[in-house]
Amino acid sequence: MTFPSPTTSQTITRAGIGLVAAATLLVLAACEKPQASAEIGTPPPPPKVSVAEVLRQPIHEWDEVTGRLEAPQSVVIRSRVSGYIDQVAFEEGALVQKGDLLFQIDPRPFAAEVRRLQAQLDRAIAQSKRAEAEAKRGDQLRAGKIIGSEEADARLSTADEARAAVVATRAQLEAAQLNLAFTEIRAPIDGRMSRAELTIGNLVRADDSRLSSIVSTDQVYAYFDIDESVYLKYSALTKSGEVGAAAPVYLGLTNEEGHPHEGRMDFLDNQVNPGTGTIRGRAVFDNRDGLFTPGLYARLKLVGSAGYVASLIDERAIGTDLGKKFVLVLDAGNKVAYRSIEIGPRQNGLRVVRQGLEAGDRIVVRGLQRVRPGMAVDPDIVPMADAATLAGFATAAGAASAN
Known part of the structure; x- marks a missing residue:
């Protein structure tokens, strides 16, 4: 058997490898050409x-500011007369109407004083009638020269004093009747009551002892401060008529999104605070549903430009x-x-x-x-x-x- 020489084998091997490589390149080229053609022919769609x-x-x-709510009316309940509390007639925290009984002061000493002065007035009226009759008779006797002018004038003076005593006693009686009426402490406004700070049996001193407080509830004020730039802008819009004096104001509470409640501008102070560079403003909101409570924090939105x-x-x-x-x-x-x-x-x-x-x-x-x-x-x-x-x-x- 004859074997090829090493040189011949190497030559055959190199030739075979070259053929295989050429065939592989042809196959790859055949595969890639259609794909490239496809990519060139169909671009991707626009996003x-x-x-x-x-x-x-x-x-x-709009300009956004913050403020606090206050009641338009807030009254501290005090007694006009001194005495002991007989009754607390309201429910703490409840709504009351103007004129409702809140506290009752023991009325007996005041009723007794009214009766005493009524009797004193009756006596003064009787004395006045008698003095007037004596004065008339004195005029007649002076005309008949039975008495002198001095005695007749004295009778007239006595009648005048008696009439004055009637007027004074009647005034004292009216004051006593007022004091008797003041033993019934009634609600001065419609609103919501606070707690009773003094209860039954406690001594109340006139115009001193604080009994309770009441705030109105049908409306609520929102007080806020705005800086000078916002004030000047708002003032210019108002003067030009582009924004009315009762411009809308929108309010939101801390638990609410946005500013869902609409009110109106109600008041702007007459001077800027030089210490803070701000001026106090006020908006009013309807509160018939009782949503707002005085003292709450509020977010406010004010008109900041003319419409466009x-x-x-x-x-x-x-x-x-x-x-x-x-x-x-x-x-x-x-x-x-x-x-x-x-x-x-x-x-x-x-x-x-x-x-x-x-x-x-x-x-x-x-x-x-x-x-x-x-x-x-x-x-x-x-x-x-x-x-x-x-x-x-x-x-x-x-x-x-x-x-």
Whole structure:
């Protein structure tokens, strides 16, 4: 058997390897060409993004402050007479009506004084009648020259003194009757009572002892302080007639979202506090449902501008680029364009855009991270605001224009 020489074997081996490699490259080329052709022939579809048209709504801008609630009327209950408490006639913390009995002071000493003075008045009236009769008879006797002028004048003087005594005694009786009436301590206003600070059997001193307190409940005041810039802006709006003196004010409590309660501006102080640079204001709110309690903390929203039509967008549509705000706007061919904007305050969950957008502009509201300027997109048209938000704008605009 003849074996190939080493040189011949190496030559055959190299040739075989070369053939195998060539065949492999041909196979790979055959596989890759259709795939590359497919990629070139079918580009990926444009990304689908949520797009909304800029909302145009008439609005007023608002300034937000904080304050405390107070009752329009607050009365400390005290007795006008001294004596011992016989009765506490109200339920602590309950609503009472003006004139309801609250406390009863022992009336017996005062009733006795009324009876004594009534008797004294009766006696004074009788003495006055007798003195008047003597004075008339004295005039007759003087005319007949039976008595002298001096005695007749004395009788007239006695009659005058008797009449004066009647007037004085009647005044004393009226004062005693008032004191007797004051033993019944009644509610001076409609409102809600506090606790009884003195109870049955305790001695009450006139105009000194604090018995309880009562606050009105049908309305409530919200007192707040505003700085000079807000005051000057509000004053200018009022003087120009763009905002009425009874401008709407909206209130929210600590457990509430937003400012759901509407009231009106009621009072603005006559000077700025130089120590704080603020001025005290007051708004009034209806409280017939008893929701508000004096002393509660309140968040308030005041009219801060004249009405105007604003561009509003979803906060999520706003991007930040080196501290500047921008949005992505779609042109007529659904291509994305970068647009710088200047933003204003929030309104009903949307953001006011002062510059950079116009009516009819369509902006990307969701999916900003999937697109870039110059890219074509597939717009999914969505509303910029829901029905509740639009209703809120309508309500606020109506209230502001009405006031």
